[in-house]
Amino acid sequence: MRIMGLDFGSKTIGVAVSDALLWTAQGVKTIRRSKTELDELRELIREYEVNEIVIGYPRNMNGTLGPRCELTDEFAKVLRLEFELPVELWDERLSTVAAQRTLLEADVSRAKRKLVIDKMAAVFILQGYLDRRQSKNRQL
Structure with a gap:
């Protein structure tokens, strides 16, 4: 069992996948938005034996729904x-900021950051979701 995390953007989709124990998220790739995006996702779902998907949900900082929420809802459907598969929406506020900060601290060049930022944001989205699941399981 694995969970796939997605950072759904206007031009690309960042993809991360959990480990089999659902503890950690690893970046997989960035998919360019096109007519083949579902085929690429299908292949990754099969390859990693994914049985749940988590999509970053772009709320505004005050918690209201952002302008991209409607597009994200449609993509989730x-x-x-x-x-x-079950598809969950996960509040992604600051995931891209956190990914950007991590890449800056690692001294990754601007050109390379641009190539991996969506994949890194997907890692932050999925890791937040996994951490929340672990926290809930410990409380039970």
Whole structure:
């Protein structure tokens, strides 16, 4: 069992996948938005044996729904129908900021940051979701 995390952007989709124990998130790739994006996701779902998807949900800092939330909702519906998997929406506030900060601290060049930022944001989204699951399981 693995969970896939997605950072759904206007031009790209960052992809991360959990380990089999659902403890850690690892960046997998950045998919360019195109007619083949679902095919690429299908291949990754099969390859990593994914049985749940988490998509970053772009709320505003005050908690209201951001302008991209409607597009994210539509994408989530498409994924549910296409892959017949549970799809969760996860508050992604500051995930890109955290990814950017991590890459800056690692002294990654601007050009390389641009190539991996969405994948890193997907890692932060998925890791937050996994940490919350672990926390809930400990409370039970």
